[in-house]
Amino acid sequence: MPNSELMAIGAFAQRSGLTSSALRFYADSGLLPPADVDPATGYRSYGVHQLERAVTLRRLREIAMPLAGVAAVLGAGAEEAARLLDEHVARIEGEAAVARQRAAAIKSALGGDAPGSLIAVLKGPVLAEAVEQVLTATATPTPTATATATATGPTHDPASAVLAGLHIEASDEAVALTATDRYRLSTRTLVPVRTGERTWAGTVDGADLRNAVADVRRSALVRVEAVPHGIWLRMSGREDRHCRVLPEEYPDHRSLLASLGEATTRATVAKGALLRALEEHPGDRPVLRLTDRGVRVQAPDDELSGIRLPAAVTGEDLRIRFETTTLYAAVSTAIGPDVMLDLRGPLQPVTIRSADRGDLTTLTMPVTFDH
Numbered sequence: 001m002p003n004s005e006l007m008a009i010g011a012f013a014q015r016s017g018l019t020s021s022a023l024r025f026y027a028d029s030g031l032l033p034p035a036d037v038d039p040a041t042g043y044r045s046y047g048v049h050q051l052e053r054a055v056t057l058r059r060l061r062e063i064a065m066p067l068a069g070v071a072a073v074l075g076a077g078a079e080e081a082a083r084l085l086d087e088h089v090a091r092i093e094g095e096a097a098v099a100r101q102r103a104a105a106i107k108s109a110l111g112g113d114a115p116g117s118l119i120a121v122l123k124g125p126v127l128a129e130a131v132e133q134v135l136t137a138t139a140t141p142t143p144t145a146t147a148t149a150t151a152t153g154p155t156h157d158p159a160s161a162v163l164a165g166l167h168i169e170a171s172d173e174a175v176a177l178t179a180t181d182r183y184r185l186s187t188r189t190l191v192p193v194r195t196g197e198r199t200w201a202g203t204v205d206g207a208d209l210r211n212a213v214a215d216v217r218r219s220a221l222v223r224v225e226a227v228p229h230g231i232w233l234r235m236s237g238r239e240d241r242h243c244r245v246l247p248e249e250y251p252d253h254r255s256l257l258a259s260l261g262e263a264t265t266r267a268t269v270a271k272g273a274l275l276r277a278l279e280e281h282p283g284d285r286p287v288l289r290l291t292d293r294g295v296r297v298q299a300p301d302d303e304l305s306g307i308r309l310p311a312a313v314t315g316e317d318l319r320i321r322f323e324t325t326t327l328y329a330a331v332s333t334a335i336g337p338d339v340m341l342d343l344r345g346p347l348q349p350v351t352i353r354s355a356d357r358g359d360l361t362t363l364t365m366p367v368t369f370d371h
Helices: 009-016 020-028 048-062 067-072 077-109 122-137 206-217 253-259 271-280 326-332
Strands: 006-008 042-048 118-121 145-150 155-159 165-170 175-180 184-190 200-205 221-227 230-233 241-244 265-270 287-291 294-298 307-309 311-315 318-320 338-343 350-354 358-364
Touching: 006 009, 009 020, 009 042, 009 155, 042 048, 048 067, 067 077, 067 326, 077 241, 118 122, 118 165, 118 175, 122 165, 122 175, 122 184, 122 206, 122 221, 122 241, 122 287, 122 358, 165 206, 184 253, 184 326, 200 206, 200 230, 200 241, 206 241, 265 271, 265 294, 271 294, 271 307, 271 326, 271 338, 287 311, 294 311, 326 358
Parallel strands: none
Antiparallel strands: 006 042, 118 221, 145 155, 165 175, 165 200, 175 184, 184 358, 221 230, 230 241, 265 311, 265 338, 287 294, 287 318, 294 307, 338 350, 350 358
């Protein structure tokens, strides 16, 4: 290689963002050997063509990828490298979740070994089912944004981790579980085997609850206790699980529910048939047309065709449009073979309930026809 294409180690370090000592380390490890080594002085020089590899190596190390993983990525094609990166990030996220869980348990234990205040004793399988159903309405946590709602569809505002949590309210009669991404809201009320020592309310980390669901489902009874910064799920014959309580204030969902007007149209339809119609609909924003003849799932510009579903419909005729992902998720969590839709007009929240059991309720927003 001509000397004009070679750079001294200091210049290469400056252009690549790696220190000279790091370059020596990566040379000795075989990841980035110099292009030339002076046999008399041992002085190392690098080629301009090595810059891209050096920068990629630096960036991989910045996300804590081990040397073996770096070597694999650098030696792979684009598709395989992307897969390796995804695996690495997933592994880091899993390790971080475990660390958070253990740190929260340690913080709780620092206050002593005394048990927390009893929130409620619940049947494990019932609690697990309710947690899974309600958590479908949580927002996906991101570093910068979470979903919010308008009548035209989801927008974004600054992130709030509380939207990825499950809000729990325990009274002397019941335990209410609520989740919302501000575009959809789901709530379910459970009757405890034993009520708590006092009323309690808090928003529990959704990821911690998901990780505990398998053990909860296999436990006949679960004792839920409140401690500083979290709750304990105590289960006989299984390891107790600690779930963090999020410090952010939860959205005022009770005011939203209280402000809902009376339904102007009500429809009861088979859950399975409605889900199949949404699956078969070719678009991502289907229209529901409700008349006294039933419910029809159709395209916005198609008044005549579509998929007709037998349904008991009362009240005003209505055309209303949804995002498929929003409506499908709300219907799929319903309990039993039928769902009841309470509608208040084309731009108002729609209440989706199980027709035979009213303790699971989901609120979802439609979108405008010009969305």
